Amino acid sequence: MAEAKLPSLLERHWAESALAIGAVLIAAVSLWVAYDTMRTDRMLLESSSWPYLEVYESDVRPPNPMVGTNAPGLKLVVANEGIAPAKLELFEVFWKGQPQRSPWQLLASCCGVPIGAGGGLPAGTSLHFSSANGVVLPTGQQIAFFGFEQPQSAAQAVEALRAHLSELSFRYCYCSVFNQCWLVHSRFGHPVFNPRQVSVCPRSRSHYETSTPT
Numbered sequence: 160m161a162e163a164k165l166p167s168l169l170e171r172h173w174a175e176s177a178l179a180i181g182a183v184l185i186a187a188v189s190l191w192v193a194y195d196t197m198r199t200d201r202m203l204l205e206s207s208s209w210p211y212l213e214v215y216e217s218d219v220r221p222p223n224p225m226v227g228t229n230a231p232g233l234k235l236v237v238a239n240e241g242i243a244p245a246k247l248e249l250f251e252v253f254w255k256g257q258p259q260r261s262p263w264q265l266l267a268s269c270c271g272v273p274i275g276a277g278g279g280l281p282a283g284t285s286l287h288f289s290s291a292n293g294v295v296l297p298t299g300q301q302i303a304f305f306g307f308e309q310p311q312s313a314a315q316a317v318e319a320l321r322a323h324l325s326e327l328s329f330r331y332c333y334c335s336v337f338n339q340c341w342l343v344h345s346r347f348g349h350p351v352f353n354p355r356q357v358s359v360c361p362r363s364r365s366h367y368e369t370s371t372p373t
Contacts, residue, residue: 160320161173166328168223168305173210173212176283193323197341202240205276206339207241208242208243208334208335208336209241209335210239210241210242210244210245210296210298210333211239211240211241211242211354212237212238212239212241212245212296212331212333212343212364213236213237213238213240213306213350214231214235214236214238214329214331214347214350215235215236215347215348215350216234216235216321216324216343216364217235217238217301217303217306219363225285228255232306232317233305233306233317233321234302234303234305234306234319235303235305235306235327236251236297236301236302236303236305236306237301237302237304237331238300238301238302239296239297239299239300239301242298243335243336244294244295244296244297244298244335245295245298245333245334245335246293246294246295246297246333246334246335246336247293247294247295247331247332247333248293248332248333248334248340249330249331249332249333249342249359249361249362249368250304250329250330250331250333250363250367251329251330251363251364251367252304252327252328252367253327253328253329253330253366254264254268254269254327255326256328258362258364258365259365259367260365260367261367261368261370262304264306265305265315265320266320269319269320269323269326270315270316270319270320271316272316274317304367324347325346325347325348326346327345327346327347328344328345328346328347328372329343329344329345329347330342330343330344331343331361332361334359334360335355339356340356340357340358340359340360341354341355341356341357342354342355342356342357342360343355344360356359
């Protein structure tokens, strides 16, 4: 009876090598599919987590009966009109191209209100955030960087600023929860609908602060 022919050493070597190569290829394809799926999922999440910040004048609160029924008011806000939270990491304000470091300096530049103890403003000025510390804005929320409601004695300053809001410009940078960041240069009343994406927000050259001058 004829004996069964055993595979040679070389044949076994090639068979084992082919199996090993096949296993490596299958593993590589599986890894690629997993990576591509993860990348696609992340892209979908990022596309659905898009903040968009805009600066505009917001309606002030109803007049305070204690200061009269015709109390003038002005409130300028940064608002998140996007579909995800925004981390505001940089916010700068300029009047006719000159940096303004506080609401008091802005009022002095635009309207001749003196900067001094208390800022030269009547009591009740409403100042809400300092860009130096950063702020997180949920979608649909806004925060005022300048705003007050005052007796008629402040009406002239309020109207002077309102009449020249086009002289205001801004430089601000914000990031999504995925650390996608956008840098914006804009003038008041001219929103930037396609802000420039940057890898990281730059450092501020002129912080806009809300601490009361002394």
